[in-house]
Amino acid sequence: xxxxxxxxxxxxxxxxxTQLGLAKEKSSGSESILLLLGTSPSEGTPYTWDLPAGxxxxxxxxxxxxxxxxxxLGRFLFYDTRLSENETQSCGSCHKQENAFTDGLTVxxxxxxxxxxxxxxxxxxxxxxxRQTWANPVLxxxxxxxxxxxxxxxxxxxxxxxxxxxxxxxxxTDSDYVSKFKSAFPNDQNPFSILNITKALSSFQRTFISGNxxxxxxxxxxxxxxxxxxxxxKNLFFGEKAECFHCHxxxxxxxxxxxxxxxxxxxxxxxxxxxxxxxxxxxGGLYEFTxxxxxxxxxxxxxxRNVELTAPxxxxxxxxxxxxxxxxxxxxxxxxxxTNPYRDVFVRSFSxxxxxxxxxxxxxxxxxxxxxxxxxxxxxxx
Amino acid sequence: MKSLCRSxxxxxxxxxxxxxxxxxxxxxxxxLATLSPPGIEFKAVVGDSDASCGGDITGHGDSHSSxxxxxxxxxxxxxxxxxxxxYVSEFELVDQNDNIITLDVPNTGAWQYGGVALLDFENGKxxxxxxxxxxxxxxxxxxxxxxxxxxxxxxxxxxLNHIDYSVAPSPLNVSGLAWSWTMGYRFFVGxxxxxxxxxxxxxxxxHIGSAGCSESAGVYTCTNSxxxxxxxxxxxxxxxxxxxxxxxxxxxxxxxxxxxxxxxCHSMGAMDSATCSLVYPNFGLDYSTGNAGSxxxxxxxxxxx
Numbered sequence: 001x002x003x004x005x006x007x008x009x010x011x012x013x014x015x016x017x018t019q020l021g022l023a024k025e026k027s028s029g030s031e032s033i034l035l036l037l038g039t040s041p042s043e044g045t046p047y048t049w050d051l052p053a054g055x056x057x058x059x060x061x062x063x064x065x066x067x068x069x070x071x072x073l074g075r076f077l078f079y080d081t082r083l084s085e086n087e088t089q090s091c092g093s094c095h096k097q098e099n100a101f102t103d104g105l106t107v108x109x110x111x112x113x114x115x116x117x118x119x120x121x122x123x124x125x126x127x128x129x130x131r132q133t134w135a136n137p138v139l140x141x142x143x144x145x146x147x148x149x150x151x152x153x154x155x156x157x158x159x160x161x162x163x164x165x166x167x168x169x170x171x172x173t174d175s176d177y178v179s180k181f182k183s184a185f186p187n188d189q190n191p192f193s194i195l196n197i198t199k200a201l202s203s204f205q206r207t208f209i210s211g212n213x214x215x216x217x218x219x220x221x222x223x224x225x226x227x228x229x230x231x232x233x234k235n236l237f238f239g240e241k242a243e244c245f246h247c248h249x250x251x252x253x254x255x256x257x258x259x260x261x262x263x264x265x266x267x268x269x270x271x272x273x274x275x276x277x278x279x280x281x282x283x284g285g286l287y288e289f290t291x292x293x294x295x296x297x298x299x300x301x302x303x304x305r306n307v308e309l310t311a312p313x314x315x316x317x318x319x320x321x322x323x324x325x326x327x328x329x330x331x332x333x334x335x336x337x338x339t340n341p342y343r344d345v346f347v348r349s350f351s352x353x354x355x356x357x358x359x360x361x362x363x364x365x366x367x368x369x370x371x372x373x374x375x376x377x378x379x380x381x382x
Numbered sequence: 383m384k385s386l387c388r389s390x391x392x393x394x395x396x397x398x399x400x401x402x403x404x405x406x407x408x409x410x411x412x413x414l415a416t417l418s419p420p421g422i423e424f425k426a427v428v429g430d431s432d433a434s435c436g437g438d439i440t441g442h443g444d445s446h447s448s449x450x451x452x453x454x455x456x457x458x459x460x461x462x463x464x465x466x467x468x469y470v471s472e473f474e475l476v477d478q479n480d481n482i483i484t485l486d487v488p489n490t491g492a493w494q495y496g497g498v499a500l501l502d503f504e505n506g507k508x509x510x511x512x513x514x515x516x517x518x519x520x521x522x523x524x525x526x527x528x529x530x531x532x533x534x535x536x537x538x539x540x541x542l543n544h545i546d547y548s549v550a551p552s553p554l555n556v557s558g559l560a561w562s563w564t565m566g567y568r569f570f571v572g573x574x575x576x577x578x579x580x581x582x583x584x585x586x587x588x589h590i591g592s593a594g595c596s597e598s599a600g601v602y603t604c605t606n607s608x609x610x611x612x613x614x615x616x617x618x619x620x621x622x623x624x625x626x627x628x629x630x631x632x633x634x635x636x637x638x639x640x641x642x643x644x645x646x647c648h649s650m651g652a653m654d655s656a657t658c659s660l661v662y663p664n665f666g667l668d669y670s671t672g673n674a675g676s677x678x679x680x681x682x683x684x685x686x687x
Contacts, residue, residue: 136563138602139563144565151557151560152563154646154650160557161557162506195546195549281653284653288653289594
């Protein structure tokens with residue numbers, strides 16, 4: 001404790017007197033002090049990724065190395081209703097494992113009953129997200145995103161705004177958490193902090209790797225894993241007729257991905273031809289941040305992993321099932337979305353027979369990974 | 383963690399005074415020895431009534447029997463305060479010789495950091511939603527004399543607006559003022575609800591912060607800063623020892639009528655324009671640009687202590 005304060009003082013003194021930039025101040029926590037000391041004690045047991053074939057290593061923020069202890073703590077926090085002010089909801093309330101961590105609702109409902117304007121996103125392979133949520137260009141890290149449901153009030157989700165002390169008191173008086181927090185953050189004199197809660201939650205979520213679907217087994221050489229219909233659908237999906245792969249390509253079936261090999265971070269948002277009535281407040285999409293009319297209705301193309309389990313679809317949950325989604329794209333959009341000058345160039349009407357539509361649906365269903373949705377490591381520990 | 387952080391910052395800021403070339407050690411000792419340090423006092427009202435938590439605020443409206451159009455806080459209805467907090471920064475005084483004096487707003491470990499002060503008029507009681515602590519004072523080095531002008535910014539400067547609030551020094555670590563969604567702060571939070579039987583629960587929620595923010599390589603750019611510069615030049619001048627700054631929530635929401643339904647403005651880009659554009663001019667802001675508008679602010683004024 002004394003050492004911590006001494007070095008904090010020393011660091012802050014240096015900062016204050018020499019007018020160092022804010023970047024320095026932002027890292028004025030224990031790590032900088034350790035940096036000054038020239039030591040770097042272990043933060044716990046490093047987590048070993050068990051990645052499916054073809055999956056690159058996720059990029060983990062340098063200030064939150066992933067450890068077994070943080071993942072364990074994060075799992076408890078993720079399912080703990082004490083993270084909501086009225087103790088009715090946890091992260092898991094809107095992110096259910098059997099639904100690939102979405103909730104099956106058109107839009108989610110917060111702990112005080114307030115409806116969210118958006119459909120809860122699934123969390124399959126969330127470690128690879130370049131941006132979090134549907135259309136927020138500034139929410140990059142899971143650690144930052146975790147604060148939105150906890151402390152946001154527009155809408156209220158967990159309702160913990162101004163209740164950090166209550167939250168920390170609830171957790172720090174629980175003896176199980178005392179040992180879990182201590183194990184997860186062994187270098188912290190007092191490991192109970194909002195930052196550490198977000199670090200643990202993020203570590204747990206980064207382990208949500210889904211890559212053992214029928215499609216993956218087919219790719220690995222088990223040609224019996226896909227039905228003839230799904231194979232026809234796969235060829236449509238990746239072919240020049242349906243062209244779904246432009247926005248939903250790669251191992252994670254999306255067009256923005258972050259991993260250790262990522263050098264150039266390309267961030268894209270798309271208008272997928274929904275009716276403009278879908279883009280009114282508070283669902284403006286990227287427009288909310290850029291003020292550009294052409295960004296109205298632009299959203300992130302979500303990963304299609306486990307898409308069969310994540311209905312209803314779109315940012316507002318306005319499309320109920322996969323066949324309706326296919327019909328939306330075959331039609332080149334919905335309502336006045338078909339003539340929206342800002343819709344993505346790949347959203348244009350094309351011809352598909354009813355059986356071909358069914359083939360596409362069969363292919364999308366082949367992305368379902370039941371090992372992911374039943375993995376005990378992800379289950380509610382309470 | 384918060385209390386540890388506070389004590390460290392407090393201790394460090396004492397040393398800071400000693401090593402900063404702009405303040406002499408004697409001044410630092412003098413400041414420490416003074417029990418009630420000089421500064422700028424604030425007061426918050428709703429029309430003729432104090433803006434306070436824990437009960438009805440009445441007497442702020444126009445007469446029920448008059449034919450005056452009901453607006454602002456819905457006229458005569460009793461309201462309950464929910465929240466009233468805001469950040470102020472970049473204080474300047476202009477003396478009688480037109481010299482501009484930039485005020486030194488020291489780090490205090492609680493209410494002030496980096497030249498930013500948090501003014502907090504809610505105490506968590508009754509319908510108020512924040513914390514028990516309150517603050518109506520900006521500690522700063524001011525002289526007992528009459529100045530021409532007082533100037534300050536309602537908001538957190540851009541250089542501090544995107545720091546990580548969960549580890550930031552107090553008062554930049556208050557979750558009720560942090561705005562996770564934009565990776566920034568709410569500069570102003572004012573909320574109340576109707577306690578009138580006919581309109582029970584109708585609410586007014588006004589949150590102002592920078593909007594249109596993007597980030598590239600760790601650098602944030604916001605198209606709409608939404609920082610209003612408050613300039614107060616009373617004809618009789620301003621003496622911080624005998625006068626204080628008054629904020630009027632009634633004037634802040636003039637243009638809103640919650641007798642017909644709740645109103646909210648969250649500075650969410652252009653998404654809230656219908657409600658925000660009605661009240662931004664009260665702060666001297668143009669909602670579409672986030673810059674100074676064509677009208678002068680009406681929410682702050684100077685009164686006697």
